[in-house]
Amino acid sequence: MVVALFGEGDVFLDFFYLLRAQGVPVSVREWLTWLECIERGLVAADLGRAYSVGRAVMVKHERHLDIYDLCFAHYFGGADAPEGLHDALEEWLSSPLPLPELSPEDFERLEKLDLDRLRELFEERLKEQTERHDGGSRWIGTGGTSPFGHGGRHPSGIRVGGRGRGRSAIQIAGERRFRAYRADRVLDTRQLGAALRRLRRLGRGERADELDLEETIRRTAQQAGELEVVLKPPRENTLKLILLMDVGGSMDDHARLVEQLFSAAHQASHFKVFKPLYFHNCVYDCVYEEAAMRTSVSLESLHRTLDSQTRLLIIGDACMSPYELFSVGGMINYHEHNSRTGAEWLYTLRTFFPHNVWLNPLPERFWSHPTIEAIGGIFPMRELTLEGLSEAVKLLSQTVPDTQRH
Amino acid sequence: MFEHFSGTESYIASAELREAVNVALALERPLLIKGEPGTGKTLLATAVSEALGRPLHTWHVKSTSKARDGLYVYDAVQRLHDSRFDDTSVSDIRAYIRFGGLGQALRSEEPSVALIDEIDKADLEFPNDLLHELDAMSFKVDETGDVYSAKHRPLVIITSNNEKELPDAFLRRCIFHFISFPSPELMAEIVQVHHPDVERILVEEAIARFYWLRDLPELRKPPATSELVDWISALVRGGIPAENLTDRVPYLGALIKKERDLLATQRAMKSTKSRRR
Numbered sequence: 001m002v003v004a005l006f007g008e009g010d011v012f013l014d015f016f017y018l019l020r021a022q023g024v025p026v027s028v029r030e031w032l033t034w035l036e037c038i039e040r041g042l043v044a045a046d047l048g049r050a051y052s053v054g055r056a057v058m059v060k061h062e063r064h065l066d067i068y069d070l071c072f073a074h075y076f077g078g079a080d081a082p083e084g085l086h087d088a089l090e091e092w093l094s095s096p097l098p099l100p101e102l103s104p105e106d107f108e109r110l111e112k113l114d115l116d117r118l119r120e121l122f123e124e125r126l127k128e129q130t131e132r133h134d135g136g137s138r139w140i141g142t143g144g145t146s147p148f149g150h151g152g153r154h155p156s157g158i159r160v161g162g163r164g165r166g167r168s169a170i171q172i173a174g175e176r177r178f179r180a181y182r183a184d185r186v187l188d189t190r191q192l193g194a195a196l197r198r199l200r201r202l203g204r205g206e207r208a209d210e211l212d213l214e215e216t217i218r219r220t221a222q223q224a225g226e227l228e229v230v231l232k233p234p235r236e237n238t239l240k241l242i243l244l245m246d247v248g249g250s251m252d253d254h255a256r257l258v259e260q261l262f263s264a265a266h267q268a269s270h271f272k273v274f275k276p277l278y279f280h281n282c283v284y285d286c287v288y289e290e291a292a293m294r295t296s297v298s299l300e301s302l303h304r305t306l307d308s309q310t311r312l313l314i315i316g317d318a319c320m321s322p323y324e325l326f327s328v329g330g331m332i333n334y335h336e337h338n339s340r341t342g343a344e345w346l347y348t349l350r351t352f353f354p355h356n357v358w359l360n361p362l363p364e365r366f367w368s369h370p371t372i373e374a375i376g377g378i379f380p381m382r383e384l385t386l387e388g389l390s391e392a393v394k395l396l397s398q399t400v401p402d403t404q405r406h
Numbered sequence: 407m408f409e410h411f412s413g414t415e416s417y418i419a420s421a422e423l424r425e426a427v428n429v430a431l432a433l434e435r436p437l438l439i440k441g442e443p444g445t446g447k448t449l450l451a452t453a454v455s456e457a458l459g460r461p462l463h464t465w466h467v468k469s470t471s472k473a474r475d476g477l478y479v480y481d482a483v484q485r486l487h488d489s490r491f492d493d494t495s496v497s498d499i500r501a502y503i504r505f506g507g508l509g510q511a512l513r514s515e516e517p518s519v520a521l522i523d524e525i526d527k528a529d530l531e532f533p534n535d536l537l538h539e540l541d542a543m544s545f546k547v548d549e550t551g552d553v554y555s556a557k558h559r560p561l562v563i564i565t566s567n568n569e570k571e572l573p574d575a576f577l578r579r580c581i582f583h584f585i586s587f588p589s590p591e592l593m594a595e596i597v598q599v600h601h602p603d604v605e606r607i608l609v610e611e612a613i614a615r616f617y618w619l620r621d622l623p624e625l626r627k628p629p630a631t632s633e634l635v636d637w638i639s640a641l642v643r644g645g646i647p648a649e650n651l652t653d654r655v656p657y658l659g660a661l662i663k664k665e666r667d668l669l670a671t672q673r674a675m676k677s678t679k680s681r682r683r
Binding site: 027029030033036037042049052053055056057059060062065194195197198217220225227390 | 578
């Protein structure tokens with residue numbers, strides 16, 4: 001019965017690997033549980049139930065529901081009914097960002113294909129295509145030279161689905177009901193706050209003013225009921241955090257996002273020291289205490305007042321003219337002059353605070369810009385999304401001896 | 407073949423939610439429920455216990471809760487107090503063991519339902535401390551050495567509001583269901599349960615208005631099911647006729663709880679009105 005419904009047994013294995021490849025962290029145990037459900041007849045010969053039971057046992061976070069839907073639609077439903085694709089396509093086409101990897105020649109070639117024609121072609125191909133496709137020059141998929149899909153070499157390659165390696169366009173199918181919960185779409189302040197809350201280093205404080213109940217009971221019992229009160233210092237977060245935010249012009253598009261992260265960090269209020277600071281486009285010898293950039297703080301004084309265990313979280317698009325980063329005197333502010341290049345100052349900042357991450361509000365697919373690449377080589381860079389922030393928090397939580405980190 | 411949950415008269419469960427409950431019942435695994443506030447996560451446990459005729463044991467997790475609290479608490483202070491000021495015998499430690507919600511469910515003589523409510527309120531490591539108990543469905547009282555093993559594995563329902571991420575090891579053991587926000591059709595059914603006697607036209611208009619509000623992108627906290635139910639009560643008591651809902655939202659305070667959102671709603675209403683003209 002089951003085989004009749006799903007085909008040969010190894011289909012399950014493929015489905016398992018597909019889920020894992022797409023970023024749903026299904027464990028072997030969970031997958032076996034699903035098989036167990038099928039074996040015990042919980043699923044019956046009903047694809048709808050196979051879907052919901054599989055989802056209940058294998059997907060454990062709402063952020064993965066959308067990916068599960070796509071994988072399921074792809075594997076068991078074939079490749080038809082890609083309604084969500086229109087959105088993805090619209091989103092891509094209406095994106096205000098230039099494609100940084102395009103050379104003038106590429107633009108010329110791109111102009112030969114106008115957008116409506118491209119869209120038409122895209123849908124046409126999609127109808128013809130029945131399975132996942134990688135490589136080649138015609139089908140929608142990954143790694144080819146067709147204009148559709150992503151990871152390929154076609155200059156204007158329509159990248160459908162937004163992120164990550166290995167997502168093929170055909171999987172952007174199905175109903176997409178859980179789209180809003182994806183981790184690669186930025187969510188609200190509370191969820192950012194939840195991610196930040198994991199950023200902590202617990203240590204005992206100095207003042208013993210918390211009742212140690214266990215110890216009190218133990219000592220009192222030892223003394224046959226003669227009460228002895230034992231106090232201990234409370235556990236507290238000893239982590240210090242600098243939040244360094246770019247308020248340059250190109251960041252205006254991301255103002256809401258940055259504001260959300262700022263308020264999330266501010267509300268978290270569990271850091272021993274939380275220092276929000278600002279800069280414009282690139283960091284030079286000093287940063288500023290407020291977004292209006294009135295009071296400057298030199299990097300030297302930051303280095304003096306905050307120890308090297310302080311975590312540094314930088315938020316910026318890292319997009320600037322190359323001379324702002326690489327040239328002496330390239331500072332965007334005409335009234336000032338920098339005698340060291342921006343890149344040198346960034347290296348200095350990195351040595352001062354070896355625990356650092358750069359969060360970029362631009363999606364990773366736009367990172368092949370010269371200054372983004374250069375800065376990505378100085379600081380570990382992550383996307384400013386819930387997922388990126390979680391990774392950043394993990395990186396910042398590591399205790400790496402200063403000398404080992406470059 | 408096995409017990410089957412299909413919702414109750416007062417609790418409308420979507421097909422997928424019923425499926426998740428039944429899988430959890432059949433596999434005897436804990437069921438983790440997440441979803442927006444006001445989508446009936448906590449109520450699910452009550453509904454399941456009613457539908458299956460099983461007793462419900464509840465454990466509300468607080469930020470200070472420790473994993474052991476749900477199993478049992480040893481009241482050492484009471485015992486100490488009794489030993490000094492009371493003439494009762496304190497030699498029986500068992501008299502000072504108080505069982506928590508999960509502990510009661512595990513000791514239960516009959517199949518039961520245990521609710522661990524808002525597990526994300528407690529410390530990050532909290533769920534990991536329960537792994538063994540949830541796997542083996544047994545626990546030991548250290549003070550007495552007594553081991554309690556469940557005669558019938560209870561259905562453990564766990565709710566989370568996403569305040570903290572739950573550890574992977576814990577998640578792997580659970581059946582998961584995310585209650586998505588009800589569709590207007592399901593919402594009509596839910597409202598019907600709460601307000602069986604209200605005019606249909608009023609309910610329809612109210613639901614239309616409610617979804618219009620929820621779709622406003624400016625809202626920080628969109629209204630949820632429980633707010634809609636309260637709002638309809640207010641409309642009925644205030645004697646508001648259905649046609650008044652087409653261009654106004656009376657008793658807006660029942661739906662919108664933030665000042666910022668109130669302003670945003672008023673702006674949105676003004677702009678739709680001017681467009682109509």
